Amino acid sequence: MFDAVIVGAGFAGIGAAIQLKRLGIENFVILDREDDLGGTWYVNHYPGLAVDVPTTTYSYFFEPNPNWSRLFSTGTEIKQYADDVADKYDVRRHIRLSTVVEGARWDEETSQWQVSLADGEVLSTRYLITATGFLSQPKIPDIPGIDSFAGRIIHTTDWQDDYDPAGKRIAVIGTGATAVQLIPELAKKAADLTVYQRTPIWVVPKIDLRFGPLAKKLFARVPATQRVLRWFTDSVYEVMVSIGVVHYKTCRGRGNISAADLSKLHRFITIRDKELRRRLTPDYDFGCKRPTFSNSYYRAFTRDNVHLQDVGIDHVQTDGIVGKDGAKNEIDTLVLATGFDLWEANFPAIEVIGRDGRNLGKWWRETRFQAYQGVSMPYFPNYLSLASPYAFLGLNFFNTMEYQMRLMERLFGEVKRRGATTFEVTEEANTRYLDRMTELLGDSLFTLGNCASARSYYYNPAGEPTLLRPTTTETAIREASEFPLSDYAIN
Structure with a gap:
């Protein structure tokens, strides 16, 4: 016992x-x-x-x-x-x-x-x-014909490390936080990458600082310095959640509007195609669905080999995906970034x-x-x-x-x-x-x-x-x- x-x-x-x-x-x-x-x-x-x-x-x-x-x-x-x-x-x-x-x-x-x-x-x-x-x-989507697909199917929670996307025709289903990280990486090598989007996601720029040897040494020798940095990052996130989620009524959604404006500016700077920007813009308030950070997600859609499909999936065939508009996209790899x-x-x-x-x-x-x-x-x-x-x-x-x-x-x-x-x-x-x-x-x-x-x-x-x-x-x-x-x- x-x-x-x-x-x-x-x-x-x-x-x-x-x-x-x-x-x-x-x-x-x-x-x-x-x-x-x-x-x-x-x-x-x-x-x-x-x-x-x-x-x-x-x-x-x-x-x-x-x-x-x-x-x-x-x-x-x-x-x-x-x-x-x-x-x-x-x-x-x-x-x-x-x-x-x-x-x-x-x-x-x-x-x-x-x-x-x-x-x-x-x-x-x-x-x-x-x-x-x-x-x-992991959540596996219930899409007609998906079991008949003859190519490779990979769920992001079961990634196949031997898979090389170079030269492949890839379809990614999903545009959540995982997809935001994965899509730019696949776009670098894939011959053709189609992203199947059901719900756009709010994405804001990522301020990703590198910690060099001096910073690491300082953190190790004077732990209080790292705790001060943690206090700052904790406070920023606490304010974001408090203003944007918990006290939404009191703050009248001002924080959410500001965050959404930042995301819109990020899209505007990155994507010049007005119609593509519109299709990547959520129609719900910032924070209703978990937002994320990325400096490369929107940029990936400006590449010639990357395409956005947002009309929906009708069914999957052995060699591709047929959209609800009747158009067929032939692929050899199906990536499921469909979350949990x-x-x-x-x-x-x-x-x-x-x-x-x-x-x-x-x-x-x-x-x-x-x-x-x-x-x-x-x-x-x-x-x-x-x-x-x-x-x-x-x-x-x-x-x-x-x-x-x-x-x-x-x-x-x-x-x-x-x-x-x-x-x-x-x-x-x-x-x-x-x-x-x-x-x-x-x-x-x-x-x-x-x-x-x-x-x-x-x-x-x-x-x-x-x-x-x-x-x-x-x-x-x-x-x-x-x-x-x-x-x-x-x-």
């Missing part, structure tokens, strides 16, 4: 493991279906992969990295950071890789979780923590059965998506879900992990102090929190803005924007450190 089982060895799972160790809990295991740690930063390795949040901000606050090569670091560097942190905090020895978790069930007689693995093994644990991330289940299935396949990522047989996924869909402090649900004792409704703080995942680690410290610390064996959030506390989140969202961009055409993963299937926690990072961290312990039944 384990004291804790963590599902997922990405940054959330690593952070949870570090916090358990700080609390004196060493008898735990981390389970991950992949053959290495790092989560999305191990799975994704397509050309052009980089973080779209400054790496001074995209890192654990307690573990600054003086070795970043630039402000927006590459995926390779982010993966190395995950390796380094796991090694420094002795997390790797707790990880079981290539292990698929099928589900977990609360055993009321033993007050333990029974975690079922795909190979038939069942693990017993006191605590269950799912750290499966928000972007972990957040709500249907990821909430939750595994089947979780709590007290009295409550099925978490079914309960969420039959009632509403909800989670107290973004981690706890009633009828699910000794369980924390780190990828839940109202968990994600704006643009930076590590701020989310920061407050969740604080909550773990307070909650598990109280359980230990009382000599208790179980904790469970009360229905009253959960309802009170849900009502508060709903009220706060009433003043947000997602409720008051023009978001109908964004097709944003921020919204669940019922049309509620329940992915993001509509508070500041400071508020989330304070609440995680000070929430009323009476909000949990601790026995």
